[in-house]
Amino acid sequence: MFITNSPVEEILEINPQIYLLKVLSPELTSIIKPGQFLNIRVTNRTAPLLRRPFSVCDVIGDHLYLMFNVMGEGTSMLAHKQIGSHLDILGPLGNGFNLNGSYDTAIIVAGGLGAAPFPFVTRMLERKKNIISFVGGRSEHDVITYNLKNVQIASDDGSVGFKGNVVQLLEQNLELLQSQKIKIFACGPNAMLRVLKEFCLKHNFDCEVSTECAMACGFGICQGCPIESTAQSEKYLLVCKDGPVFNIKDVVI
Amino acid sequence: MSKVDLSVKIGSLTLRNPIMLASGTVGYGNEISEFTDLNKLGGIVTKSLSLKPRKGNPPQRIVETPSGMLNAIGLANVGVEAFIKEKIPFLKKYDVPLICNIAASTIEEYVECTKILTSEETIKAFEINVSCPNVKEGGLSFGNDLKSVAQITEKVRAVTTKPLIMKLSPNVSYIAEFAKAAKENGADAVSAINTLVGASFNIFTRKPKIQNVTGGLSGPAIKPVAIAKVLEISRQVEMPIIGIGGIMDWKDVVEFMIAGSTAVQIGTLNFIDPTAPGKIVNQLEEHCIKNGIEKISALIASYQL
Numbered sequence: 001m002f003i004t005n006s007p008v009e010e011i012l013e014i015n016p017q018i019y020l021l022k023v024l025s026p027e028l029t030s031i032i033k034p035g036q037f038l039n040i041r042v043t044n045r046t047a048p049l050l051r052r053p054f055s056v057c058d059v060i061g062d063h064l065y066l067m068f069n070v071m072g073e074g075t076s077m078l079a080h081k082q083i084g085s086h087l088d089i090l091g092p093l094g095n096g097f098n099l100n101g102s103y104d105t106a107i108i109v110a111g112g113l114g115a116a117p118f119p120f121v122t123r124m125l126e127r128k129k130n131i132i133s134f135v136g137g138r139s140e141h142d143v144i145t146y147n148l149k150n151v152q153i154a155s156d157d158g159s160v161g162f163k164g165n166v167v168q169l170l171e172q173n174l175e176l177l178q179s180q181k182i183k184i185f186a187c188g189p190n191a192m193l194r195v196l197k198e199f200c201l202k203h204n205f206d207c208e209v210s211t212e213c214a215m216a217c218g219f220g221i222c223q224g225c226p227i228e229s230t231a232q233s234e235k236y237l238l239v240c241k242d243g244p245v246f247n248i249k250d251v252v253i
Numbered sequence: 254m255s256k257v258d259l260s261v262k263i264g265s266l267t268l269r270n271p272i273m274l275a276s277g278t279v280g281y282g283n284e285i286s287e288f289t290d291l292n293k294l295g296g297i298v299t300k301s302l303s304l305k306p307r308k309g310n311p312p313q314r315i316v317e318t319p320s321g322m323l324n325a326i327g328l329a330n331v332g333v334e335a336f337i338k339e340k341i342p343f344l345k346k347y348d349v350p351l352i353c354n355i356a357a358s359t360i361e362e363y364v365e366c367t368k369i370l371t372s373e374e375t376i377k378a379f380e381i382n383v384s385c386p387n388v389k390e391g392g393l394s395f396g397n398d399l400k401s402v403a404q405i406t407e408k409v410r411a412v413t414t415k416p417l418i419m420k421l422s423p424n425v426s427y428i429a430e431f432a433k434a435a436k437e438n439g440a441d442a443v444s445a446i447n448t449l450v451g452a453s454f455n456i457f458t459r460k461p462k463i464q465n466v467t468g469g470l471s472g473p474a475i476k477p478v479a480i481a482k483v484l485e486i487s488r489q490v491e492m493p494i495i496g497i498g499g500i501m502d503w504k505d506v507v508e509f510m511i512a513g514s515t516a517v518q519i520g521t522l523n524f525i526d527p528t529a530p531g532k533i534v535n536q537l538e539e540h541c542i543k544n545g546i547e548k549i550s551a552l553i554a555s556y557q558l
Contacts, residue, residue, distance in 0.1 A: 001287060002526060041525060042341050046320040046473045046501065051525060090527075194275045214315050217324060217524035219287075221280045223300075224315035235329065241284075 001093060001219060005086040014146055017069050019079045023087055026062040027115040035096030035210055035245045039218035041088040048074040050216050051090060055117040060227040067116040093218045094244045097121060097208050103183035105130040109196060111166055111188025112142045117210055118145035119143055121185055136166030169193045193253045213239040228252035257541040258548040261515050263493045264416035264441030266350060266378050268295035268516055272534050275497055275520035276301055276354035281340040288527035291347045293534055295516055301356035301382050304366050308330035316453050316462040321474030322521060323451050325465035328356050333369050341375055350377040364408050371413040378415050384422030384447035396422035404435040410439030411547035420444040428482045429489040445486055446479045472521040475498040480512045487513025487554050503536035510552040
């Protein structure tokens with residue numbers, strides 16, 4: 001992990017809320033793994049003060065792509081970065097997804113902006129494994145399918161795809177899931193992950209999940225991002241250092 | 254060889270420069286050592302240690318505020334025994350004064366922790382945390398009670414000959430009284446300030462953003478408060494003050510020293526730019542050279558009121 005100043009080469013608008021930042025950073029792209037994250041300082045001024053954590057959406061050659069939702073002042077500043085300006089990036093941080101294993105089909109389960117890390121996962125897996133992506137959101141506008149493969153959609157209000165949540169969509173496809181050796185890779189809101197955990201435990205599916213927590217440093221010194229371990233443990237795990245990717249069985253969501 | 258004497262003294266402890274890393278913002282040194290050469294610094298203060306390991310508070314522990322952050326970590330730490338076994342061997346590799354910050358729920362626990370740790374040669378001084386705003390027992394309940402601060406200082410003083418620093422709370426009316434109580438009972442220095450109690454609410458759910466409801470406010474937002482508290486102590490009590498609160502660059506360090514700090518501790522900045530402490534040492538030296546300051550200690554309490 002190190003701090004680098006990398007030029008912003010392009011800002012793409014996926015939809016009015018979701019942006020994709022293309023950054024040139026050979027030093028990061030040569031080592032970063034799917035599921036790892038970066039902590040970005042959006043300004044040298046004192047407000048916003050803290051870095052913002054972002055998963056790496058994709059890596060193509062020397063470029064990395066970051067997908068984000070304009071939520072507040074920090075992400076708004078990012079969306080308005082000048083092309084050619086430099087981004088203060090701390091990374092790579094955390095542990096990524098373990099893509100190896102004897103499964104044949106990778107099942108990607110994403111809720112809302114939880115889709116962000118999966119184009120990179122897909123790129124790394126597509127030559128070796130089958131991939132099916134189950135993507136959910138509250139409505140059509142929250143469903144992000146950017147650079148995903150074999151997408152099945154669920155929306156809470158039924159405005160697009162299956163009406164219901166993404167785990168209900170998985171239930172609908174249970175026969176398909178049970179007909180092959182699968183591994184699930186998931187990211188999304190905690191409410192979704194909690195239901196997904198029940199589903200995975202019930203059907204004995206192997207699942208890795210990328211978790212989120214408010215954090216300051218991103219590398220273990222602030223202790224700001226605890227997550228409860230399912231093991232009888234006298235200490236919390238840290239999302240930034242022990243995660244953000246965990247086996248879904250190992251953490252209390 | 255430096256052209257400027259950057260060294261400062263905290264009791265019998267000489268620091269090669271006034272830049273220390275604040276407790277709770279460097280863990281036990283290993284992660285931050287990847288960014289900053291610890292040997293360049295004046296000192297590092299460990300995360301608060303308690304006798305037994307503490308799990309700390311549940312999430313959400315951190316929230317950003319205007320030019321600041323609130324935290325309620327809840328003194329999560331490995332405990333004294335694991336610190337000696339697992340953390341000290343790494344810290345031994347560095348030639349930087351290691352200061353142990355100690356937190357406790359009872360006076361006896363402060364004493365017991367200090368007694369155990371004082372025999373460790375690597376530890377050069379103790380900083381006693383009587384001012385954590387995020388735990389129910391100990392913490393602020395001691396920090397805003399003059400009698401408790403006096404008693405803790407006296408009892409801890411009795412079990413160690415190493416420099417003793419009391420870390421004071423700003424959440425009191427007259428911080429100088431607490432510094433005076435610390436000095437009269439044997440403390441060599443005080444650290445000022447710990448975080449200010451703060452809170453923040455989500456306006457839609459109407460729930461506090463931090464699970465603990467309140468947290469400790471740090472970062473540049475608190476710097477003027479910290480400077481005022483350092484000045485108050487400096488004008489009333491003759492003892493070394495370690496200034497803490499929102500330092501973001503070398504200019505802030507100079508300001509803290511002018512207000513009366515002998516040394517400073519960098520805290521929240523470590524989360525944002527962990528390379529900053531090393532750079533600040535260089536920049537301080539440049540500042541002294543440019544301004545004909547031969548000894549940085551000449552800045553201490555050099556305010557012109």
